[in-house]
Amino acid sequence: MSTTELTNWQSVHDEVLRRIHTREWKPGQQIPKEVELASELGCARATVNRALRELATAGFLDRRRKAGTRVTLHPVRKAKLDIPVIRLEIEGRGQRYGYSLISAERAAPPHDICGRLGVLPDADMLHVTSLHLADGKPYMFENRWVAIAAAPSIADADLSIISANEWLVLHAPYTHGEMAFSAIAASNSEAEMLGAAPHAPLFLIERTTWENDHGITYARLVFAPGHRVQSVI
Amino acid sequence: MSTTELTNWQSVHDEVLRRIHTREWKPGQQIPKEVELASELGCARATVNRALRELATAGFLDRRRKAGTRVTLHPVRKAKLDIPVIRLEIEGRGQRYGYSLISAERAAPPHDICGRLGVLPDADMLHVTSLHLADGKPYMFENRWVAIAAAPSIADADLSIISANEWLVLHAPYTHGEMAFSAIAASNSEAEMLGAAPHAPLFLIERTTWENDHGITYARLVFAPGHRVQSVI
DNA sequence: CAGTGGTCTAGACCACCAG
DNA sequence: TGGTGGTCTAGACCACTGC
Numbered sequence: 001m002s003t004t005e006l007t008n009w010q011s012v013h014d015e016v017l018r019r020i021h022t023r024e025w026k027p028g029q030q031i032p033k034e035v036e037l038a039s040e041l042g043c044a045r046a047t048v049n050r051a052l053r054e055l056a057t058a059g060f061l062d063r064r065r066k067a068g069t070r071v072t073l074h075p076v077r078k079a080k081l082d083i084p085v086i087r088l089e090i091e092g093r094g095q096r097y098g099y100s101l102i103s104a105e106r107a108a109p110p111h112d113i114c115g116r117l118g119v120l121p122d123a124d125m126l127h128v129t130s131l132h133l134a135d136g137k138p139y140m141f142e143n144r145w146v147a148i149a150a151a152p153s154i155a156d157a158d159l160s161i162i163s164a165n166e167w168l169v170l171h172a173p174y175t176h177g178e179m180a181f182s183a184i185a186a187s188n189s190e191a192e193m194l195g196a197a198p199h200a201p202l203f204l205i206e207r208t209t210w211e212n213d214h215g216i217t218y219a220r221l222v223f224a225p226g227h228r229v230q231s232v233i
Numbered sequence: 234m235s236t237t238e239l240t241n242w243q244s245v246h247d248e249v250l251r252r253i254h255t256r257e258w259k260p261g262q263q264i265p266k267e268v269e270l271a272s273e274l275g276c277a278r279a280t281v282n283r284a285l286r287e288l289a290t291a292g293f294l295d296r297r298r299k300a301g302t303r304v305t306l307h308p309v310r311k312a313k314l315d316i317p318v319i320r321l322e323i324e325g326r327g328q329r330y331g332y333s334l335i336s337a338e339r340a341a342p343p344h345d346i347c348g349r350l351g352v353l354p355d356a357d358m359l360h361v362t363s364l365h366l367a368d369g370k371p372y373m374f375e376n377r378w379v380a381i382a383a384a385p386s387i388a389d390a391d392l393s394i395i396s397a398n399e400w401l402v403l404h405a406p407y408t409h410g411e412m413a414f415s416a417i418a419a420s421n422s423e424a425e426m427l428g429a430a431p432h433a434p435l436f437l438i439e440r441t442t443w444e445n446d447h448g449i450t451y452a453r454l455v456f457a458p459g460h461r462v463q464s465v466i
Numbered sequence: 467c468a469g470t471g472g473t474c475t476a477g478a479c480c481a482c483c484a485g
Numbered sequence: 486t487g488g489t490g491g492t493c494t495a496g497a498c499c500a501c502t503g504c
């Protein structure tokens with residue numbers, strides 16, 4: 001079938017993807033085992049393994065010991081979304097980044113924040129609101145709660161110079177987190193700050209991060225009208 | 234340092250992540266080379282390589298030949314987002330899936346669709362609108378354009394039984410695509426169909442897919458009020 | 467139980483690129 | 486141009502799981 005030998009994992013990867021795509025191997029169908037493919041293509045089993053493993057992670061193949069490898073029936077495509085620091089996101093568009101702190105004060109967390117982060121109602125927390133600008137125009141309004149216990153030195157940080165977002169990235173790495181996208185109607189204050197009409201549809205990102213099941217921060221990011229988040233599939 | 238030997242790539246992965254996280258290895262700092270780590274941890278270089286490669290893909294490490302491996306300065310976290318077929322998305326929540334075709338007719342594509350998909354204005358296209366239901370309630374309104382040239386047999390499909398979404402997944406796999414999220418105000422027709430107030434903020438997903446730089450379909454998916462897309466970081 | 471994928475190893479060669 | 490990561494190989498043992 002193949003006149004030339006495929007001796008690197010990328011070409012094996014591409015060849016297998018081609019066979020899936022051309023329906024030579026149909027959804028649900030079992031494909032040759034690693035040893036067979038290796039001998040057919042003229043390479044080591046480890047090479048085939050590497051290629052098939054990547055395809056399995058990408059959702060094209062289902063692999064199970066003893067049962068073999070099959071083409072996924074309902075491929076669940078995975079979108080990959082890069083999440084840079086806001087400043088870099090804006091600068092990456094070739095725009096000038098601006099930032100202005102609105103408020104920063106210690107306060108007891110509201111009930112819903114406690115639930116999200118898993119902290120006690122009497123926890124010592126920092127409540128920060130700020131506005132991020134692109135080319136001088138409002139870009140995003142940030143409303144954030146930080147558990148001081150998880151990042152004590154933030155109490156000494158000058159958040160009028162560095163955004164809480166960026167400070168946390170530098171000083172309080174998280175082990176895992178959640179992100180949620182939705183659409184909301186602008187509140188009066190949000191509308192005013194972002195230069196939007198009251199009740200205008202705004203894009204909202206909520207982000208919660210933990211350090212080993214220890215809540216660090218919850219951020220509510222409201223974007224100016226027209227904001228789009230793009231992703232490659 | 235480590236009393237026990239780490240002989241599998243996952244433990245090496247975790248150990249390296251631990252050192253990054255505890256600031257034993259600081260952002261920007263160069264970490265030991267593969268051979269050194271391998272001998273320190275008591276495993277083969279390939280094992281270390283596997284672990285470091287995964288960490289680099291995840292955005293924690295920057296690796297370059299000759300320059301060595303460094304802890305990423307501004308880690309760009311990657312959100313992973315699963316994109317199942319709508320039916321499975323709804324059933325996955327334990328809800329009953331419903332579907333109703335609203336319209337399906339051949340038509341010349343509007344100008345903006347031509348641009349997005351890269352097809353000619355006189356291309357033969359199928360315009361499909363439909364409503365997806367969860368537990369009998371409106372869940373998402375789908376407005377889709379399909380290039381018939383890219384999937385000829387869709388002309389024969391009975392789209393009142395199987396959604397265009399699902400038909401395409403089964404019969405016209407794509408090689409790559411784009412997805413964009415945003416917030417819009419409900420149009421009158423959208424509001425009526427989704428049971429929302431006029432001008433209510435709605436969540437919009439636009440999805441465009443290609444097969445080797447050959448446009449297949451553009452879909453505009455408007456979700457019922459309150460829709461959230463969640464993702465793990 | 468036996469077959470398949472998952473992984474580890476030791477060694478080798480190569481590609482890239484910083485110095 | 487030499488050092489570092491990227492990859493391939495042949496062989497081995499193991500873990501899971503369908504039969």
